[in-house]
Amino acid sequence: MKMIRAFIRPEKEQEVVLALEGAGFPSLTKMPVFGRGKQKGLQVGPVHYDELPKMLIMMVVNDGDVTKVVNLMMDKSRTGFVGDGKIFVSPVETTYTVRTGEAVL
């Protein structure tokens, strides 16, 4: 299993979630975060924004589905401008469902 953490534009969140739901991945956790990238924030005229609001979408999927989910997220959250975000994939060894106590995703 892999954990996918995607930092995307907050306004694209709804679109990404509905696309994932349509592809059969309804389970996810989201949280609002603030961050910056290579460009060190955003310069609008004289005003400099050091940290920009992003939405962090976290989900755990089976190894075989990682490419599909990542491609879907990239398609839906891309605008072509700086600040579209990053996606990180990291390993997860075990997943437990609290209600049943079973070690299945």
Add this chain to the structure above:
Amino acid sequence: MKEITAIIRRDKLPETKKVLEDLGFPSLTIQSVDGRGKQKGMVCDNDLDPDMPEKFCTSVKLTPTPSTYALEHTLPKVALFVPKRMLTMVVPDDLVTKIVKSIMSVNQTGKTGDGKIFVSPVEGALRVRTAETGGEAIA
């Protein structure tokens, strides 16, 4: 070292903290998150989640008459989310099972929405104050 990420109900947080304290693991990070699982954030009448915002409950409770069916299909689709608490802690390898078991024992209600626990590997840890690394940093 392993990282345990547990996504649990909001009202179970004090009990979970208590049980972890009793085990000797008081250190953890808590975050407020919104999430959903297989049920897509919806709940049935018989297992209404008290954490669910009021407007979400009513939208699910609509009785399926032809007019509400038509109404639901003309409304723009929105994704529903349930507020949850996410706990993150880094623990030694040999205690993972024990901690997971105790988190599960206090959080089981038998209804959907009890949450998930993820266990993933961590390569290293470092205590900022003393620059200790590895096992001593999380002890």
